[in-house]
Amino acid sequence: MNNEITLSLEDAESLSMQVLMAHGFNQSHAAAITRSVVAAQRDECHSHGLYRLISCVETARNGGVDTQAEPEVTDQAPSVVRVDAKQGSSLLAFERGKPLLIEKANRCGIALLAINRSFHFSALWQEVEALSEVGLVGIAVTPSHAFVAPAGGHSPLLGTNPMAFSWPRPGKPPYTFDFATSVVARGEIELHRRAGKSIPNTWALDSSGQPTTDPTEALEGAMLPFGGYKGSALSTMIELLAGPLIGDLLGHETQAASPDHDGKPHHGEFIVAISPHALLGQDAAHHLTHAERLFEGIESQGARLPSQRRFAARERSRIDGVTLPRALYDELAELASAKPTSS
Amino acid sequence: MNNEITLSLEDAESLSMQVLMAHGFNQSHAAAITRSVVAAQRDECHSHGLYRLISCVETARNGGVDTQAEPEVTDQAPSVVRVDAKQGSSLLAFERGKPLLIEKANRCGIALLAINRSFHFSALWQEVEALSEVGLVGIAVTPSHAFVAPAGGHSPLLGTNPMAFSWPRPGKPPYTFDFATSVVARGEIELHRRAGKSIPNTWALDSSGQPTTDPTEALEGAMLPFGGYKGSALSTMIELLAGPLIGDLLGHETQAASPDHDGKPHHGEFIVAISPHALLGQDAAHHLTHAERLFEGIESQGARLPSQRRFAARERSRIDGVTLPRALYDELAELASAKPTSS
Numbered sequence: 209m210n211n212e213i214t215l216s217l218e219d220a221e222s223l224s225m226q227v228l229m230a231h232g233f234n235q236s237h238a239a240a241i242t243r244s245v246v247a248a249q250r251d252e253c254h255s256h257g258l259y260r261l262i263s264c265v266e267t268a269r270n271g272g273v274d275t276q277a278e279p280e281v282t283d284q285a286p287s288v289v290r291v292d293a294k295q296g297s298s299l300l301a302f303e304r305g306k307p308l309l310i311e312k313a314n315r316c317g318i319a320l321l322a323i324n325r326s327f328h329f330s331a332l333w334q335e336v337e338a339l340s341e342v343g344l345v346g347i348a349v350t351p352s353h354a355f356v357a358p359a360g361g362h363s364p365l366l367g368t369n370p371m372a373f374s375w376p377r378p379g380k381p382p383y384t385f386d387f388a389t390s391v392v393a394r395g396e397i398e399l400h401r402r403a404g405k406s407i408p409n410t411w412a413l414d415s416s417g418q419p420t421t422d423p424t425e426a427l428e429g430a431m432l433p434f435g436g437y438k439g440s441a442l443s444t445m446i447e448l449l450a451g452p453l454i455g456d457l458l459g460h461e462t463q464a465a466s467p468d469h470d471g472k473p474h475h476g477e478f479i480v481a482i483s484p485h486a487l488l489g490q491d492a493a494h495h496l497t498h499a500e501r502l503f504e505g506i507e508s509q510g511a512r513l514p515s516q517r518r519f520a521a522r523e524r525s526r527i528d529g530v531t532l533p534r535a536l537y538d539e540l541a542e543l544a545s546a547k548p549t550s551s
Numbered sequence: 552m553n554n555e556i557t558l559s560l561e562d563a564e565s566l567s568m569q570v571l572m573a574h575g576f577n578q579s580h581a582a583a584i585t586r587s588v589v590a591a592q593r594d595e596c597h598s599h600g601l602y603r604l605i606s607c608v609e610t611a612r613n614g615g616v617d618t619q620a621e622p623e624v625t626d627q628a629p630s631v632v633r634v635d636a637k638q639g640s641s642l643l644a645f646e647r648g649k650p651l652l653i654e655k656a657n658r659c660g661i662a663l664l665a666i667n668r669s670f671h672f673s674a675l676w677q678e679v680e681a682l683s684e685v686g687l688v689g690i691a692v693t694p695s696h697a698f699v700a701p702a703g704g705h706s707p708l709l710g711t712n713p714m715a716f717s718w719p720r721p722g723k724p725p726y727t728f729d730f731a732t733s734v735v736a737r738g739e740i741e742l743h744r745r746a747g748k749s750i751p752n753t754w755a756l757d758s759s760g761q762p763t764t765d766p767t768e769a770l771e772g773a774m775l776p777f778g779g780y781k782g783s784a785l786s787t788m789i790e791l792l793a794g795p796l797i798g799d800l801l802g803h804e805t806q807a808a809s810p811d812h813d814g815k816p817h818h819g820e821f822i823v824a825i826s827p828h829a830l831l832g833q834d835a836a837h838h839l840t841h842a843e844r845l846f847e848g849i850e851s852q853g854a855r856l857p858s859q860r861r862f863a864a865r866e867r868s869r870i871d872g873v874t875l876p877r878a879l880y881d882e883l884a885e886l887a888s889a890k891p892t893s894s
Contacts, residue, residue, distance in 0.1 A: 285829045287630045288660035317631035318663045318823070322830065345796060347788075361854035365845075373788045383791070385784040435778025441728040441857050442785075444845065445690075445716045448726070452842035453688060455831045460848065480661070480823075486628045487665065488798050499795035502708075502787065505803065511704035514784055 213537045216529045220246050224261060226544035231265045232275040240299035244330045249530045252521035255395055256331045258532055258540060263329065264297075265543055272474070273297060273327035279304045287312050287319045290454070293326035298350075298477055301326050302335050313344050313481035322454035323477040328352075332372035332477075333386035333515065339481045340374040340382035348372045349446040350477040354460035356390045357430035359440035362417025364430045367459030368394060369446040376484075378496055381522075383503060385514035389443035390431045397423045397431070450478040556880045559872045563589050567604060569887035574608045575618040583642035587673045592873045595864035598738055599674045601875055601883060606672065607640075608886055615817070616640060616670035622647045630655050630662045633797070636669035641693075641820055644669050645678050656687050656824035665797035666820040671695075675715035676729035676858065678822060683717040683725035688825040691715045692789040694818055697803035699733050700773035702783035705760025707773045710802030711737060712789040719827075721839055724865075726846060728857035732786035733774045740766045740774070793821040 215223065221242055228238035241264060249257030267273045277296025281304050284290045289308045293301035301323045312319035332348040339346030352367035372386035391411045400407050401423035409419040412426030420426050433439035451458045456476030484492040503513060558566065564585050571581035584607060592600030610616045620639025624647050627633045632651045636644035644666045655662035675691040682689030695710035715729035734754045743750050744766035752762040755769030763769050776782035794801045799819030827835040846856060 285660035286658065287662070288830055290830075315629065316659060317628035318661055319630070320661045320825070320830075345792070358849045358852070358854040361849065361852035363852050365848045365852070373784070375788075375791050383787070385788070387781045387784065389781075434781050437857070438728075438730045438732075438777050439781070440854075441716070441730065444726070444849070445718075445728070447845055448718050448842055449688070451845075452838040453825065453827055453830065455834055455838050458841075458845050460845075482663070482796065484796055487631055487633075487663075487796065491798055495795040495798050498801075499791055502790055502794075502801050502803075505708045506701045506704065506787070509701070509704035509706050509708070511701040511783075514780070 211534050212531050213534050214529045214531045220530050227261045227540055230546045231268050234276050237297055237300050240303050244299050250525040251518040287316045290322045292324050295325055298323055298326035298328040309481050313483045317486035318482045321479040324456050332370055333384050336372045336374035337384055340376040343376050345482040346374040348479045350450050351447045351459040351475050355431045356433055359437040365460055366443045369443045381519045389433055389439050391434045397426050450476045554877050555874050556877050557872045557874045563873050570604045570883055573889045574611050577619050580640055580643050583646050587642050593868040594861040624648055630659045633665045635667050638668055641666055641669035641671040652824050656826045660829035661825045664822040667799050675713055676727050679715045679717035680727055682824045683719040686719050689717045690823045693793050693820040694790045694802040698774045699776055702780040708803055709786045712786040724862045732776055732782050734777045740769050793819045
């Protein structure tokens with residue numbers, strides 16, 4: 209028996225919509241979440257793909273996300289949009305705030321979208337890429353639960369605090385990166401634990417604050433920021449920008465604050481959009497073309513641009529559809545056939 | 552004989568003004584550069600202190616900086632100020648653009664200052680700290696000459712591309728960091744070479760692209776970005792933001808473009824200011840106080856906040872003045888007594 213199943217993108221979308229709506233997500237939230245998980249599956253980012261529907265449903269069952277929340281958009285200042293996600297998914301909040309963010313960036317040159325009180329589980333590259341699709345430069349940061357010790361410390365305090373950036377390239381997919389400010393993703397340590405493998409002693413500290421090669425001790429201790437004190441400073445900046453600066457929580461507060469106290473991320477997100485055309489007028493096209501020299505310089509020496517594997521997978525998936533483990537498909541199909549819990 | 556000399560801050564300023572004006576810098580440029588080098592000396596950042604006057608003067612003699620340039624401030628868009636430094640020092644360009652940047656940040660929430668065509672030799676912390684002094688969050692990035700290979704590559708392409716951030720703290724010096732995106736500063740490798748010491752093999756590649764412990768080979772080869780592909784991506788972002796996005800050069804183009812072709816940095820700078828009050832209104836004070844919990848969390852586990860050594864030195868220098876090697880003082884005194892080269 210084949211252990212995998214291949215779905216067209218349309219069938220993957222239908223499956224996702226059924227799973228979410230069977231568990232109370234309204235049409236708008238289900239559609240926003242579906243766009244995100246299918247895009248991740250399409251790009252072969254499996255950890256943010258259809259697999260995430262399981263935890264979405266679980267979080268909804270536990271009351272950790274409001275499946276009906278109507279995001280409230282506030283025109284806060286000439287260059288600032290705020291969206292109160294009202295404990296709903298960050299994805300719908302982003303979609304509701306995006307048009308005004310784009311309008312402000314195009315008019316003012318630079319603009320900020322602050323999302324508050326959101327259930328956040330998705331990758332940031334989707335949001336910055338959406339900005340580059342309309343010709344803007346995008347930067348997004350968000351905190352997450354406190355799993356990471358500051359450089360020179362020994363206890364969890366900082367989130368894995370990812371940062372994403374996207375730059376529009378003429379006639380090509382954007383230059384996009386999206387990385388956690390921890391040395392590795394927490395899931396990577398979990399994978400080592402399940403496989404019974406040791407980890408490099410630069411990834412994490414045990415609960416007594418000493419470097420460890422034991423993934424179980426690492427998960428009970430503290431992960432380390434990438435790049436020593438520089439990564440630690442960057443992570444601190446991210447917590448400040450996507451936390452107190454927009455009136456939201458710090459990483460070490462998000463777990464207790466989630467409605468189900470179950471540790472689902474529940475916090476702010478900070479997104480900046482910048483318009484090359486507002487800055488440079490008719491010279492923008494020339495300078496965007498000029499930027500290609502940097503990418504050529506990187507690739508010509510055999511180094512890779514970030515996200516290229518994702519873009520290649522995207523092309524494949526558009527033609528071939530997406531493949532997922534049959535066990536995951538069966539679990540999702542069962543969730544899809546559940547009796548709706550609310551309208 | 553004592554090998555050091557101590558000057559009051561006022562005497563250090565006088566000395567700097569005399570050196571610069573004796574070599575043709577007009578009053579405005581001399582004052583802006585003096586504020587920068589004396590602030591660095593005061594904070595015991597010796598590499599950006601009075602020592603830099605020697606290369607300023609040399610650059611002026613070689614025609615690498617316009618000592619009379621009048622920066623041109625353009626109100627580019629509701630949230631964007633551009634300043635054309637006209638091949639003068641970035642410091643006066645920043646001072647001329649700063650009032651409008653602050654006004655725009657306070658009015659619009661977020662604003663951008665783009666400095667073009669500037670001779671840049673100073674540390675970025677001064678500029679972001681100046682924004683935090685008026686209650687703003689500041690971020691600044693700038694490219695520099697191409698000394699760094701992208702992660703996975705082997706040849707110099709990226710600048711050491713520093714990034715600085717500053718956050719206003721109630722009743723305290725700001726939370727400020729300023730770091731190069733290379734593993735270490737180029738000067739650090741030079742110090743090892745002079746001392747005949749080897750370097751860790753994670754700092755740089757030799758000219759054949761292999762990791763090296765020989766500082767001479769490292770200086771002829773390529774420095775490495777901090778934090779592997781993440782630091783490399785961050786450095787690439789910095790080049791894009793402070794280069795093509797503001798209509799300026801990439802790191803690998805700045806050397807050939809400097810008026811004296813002598814490799815003095817000559818390029819753009821990208822500075823963002825964000826107003827907590829514009830974002831949060833009367834809640835801003837509460838959230839700025841709340842942010843202190845993060846700093847307490849860092850310090851309570853024995854980790855240090857960045858810039859604390861600088862702030863401690865600043866307090867000392869205000870009382871005790873600044874100390875410099877007598878040989879440096881003598882060289883500066885001689886430069887100060889030179890016949891003015893132009894008015």
